[in-house]
Amino acid sequence: MSFQPSRTTVISVAAATALVVAGTAATAIGTSYRHVTVEVDGVTRDVSGFFTTAGDALHSAGVTVGDHDLVAPASNQTVASGDTVVVRTATEYDVTVDGNQTTAWSTASSISGVLSALPASAASMAADRSYTRTEMPVAEAGQTVHVVADGTTTDVVASSDEGTTAILEKAGVSAGPIDRVTMEHNGGEATLRVARVVRGTASSTTEIPYETEEREDAEAEEGTEKTVQE
Known part of the structure; x- marks a missing residue:
C-alpha cells in the first residue's frame, strides 16, 4: 500500500522544514555576534560584532x-561574549648579558622584570631616569633592591610604581645628570648601581728626549754661537 501525501501535507512539511532551517540560521547568527572587552596595557574598550577569535576581536577594535x-x-x-582579550605591548631594550651588549624585547612592567626574564646568569641595563615622562618602575612591589653608591650598599624595599629617582631617595643617594646608574640582575638579586662621572680639564708635563749637536759655520763671525731647533 503506497502513501500519497496530499498537497496540503507536502506544503505543511516544507513549511516546517523551512522554519527549522531558518531557526538554525538565526541561532548561528545570534551565537556568532559577540560582546568582548579588549584591554591594551591597562586601557579597556568594549567591542561588539560578528567575530569568532581573539584576533578578530582585536581587528574589530583597531x-x-x-x-x-x-x-x-x-x-x-575562540572567544565568547563576555570574554576579555588582553594585550601587553613589548618594548625593545638595550641590555648587557654576560658581558655582551645586545637587545631584548619584553612586556615586563619593571626593569627588574626585564632582566630577570633573560636567560643569563648576569644581566644589566641603564636605569630609567627620564625627566620628561614617568620613569619605568625599578622592581615589583615588595622586592628588595640593593643600592650601591660611593662604596656603600643600602637595601631598599620597592613599593608599587617606584622609579629610579624614588629608590635612590629612599637609600639617601643622589645621582648627578652625568652619573651612570645601572640596574643589575645577578643570581636573582636586584642591584641599582651608581658610578660617579667627573668632567674637567687635566694637564700633564711630558719630557721629550733630545740631542745637542755642535756644527761649525764658516760664514759666522769667530766667537759667536747660534742655537737652531730642528
Missing part, C-alpha cells in the same frame, strides 16, 4: 599586535 607582544587568549583562540 588593535595591531606586534610580533613580540603578548596576547591572551592567543589570537587564534
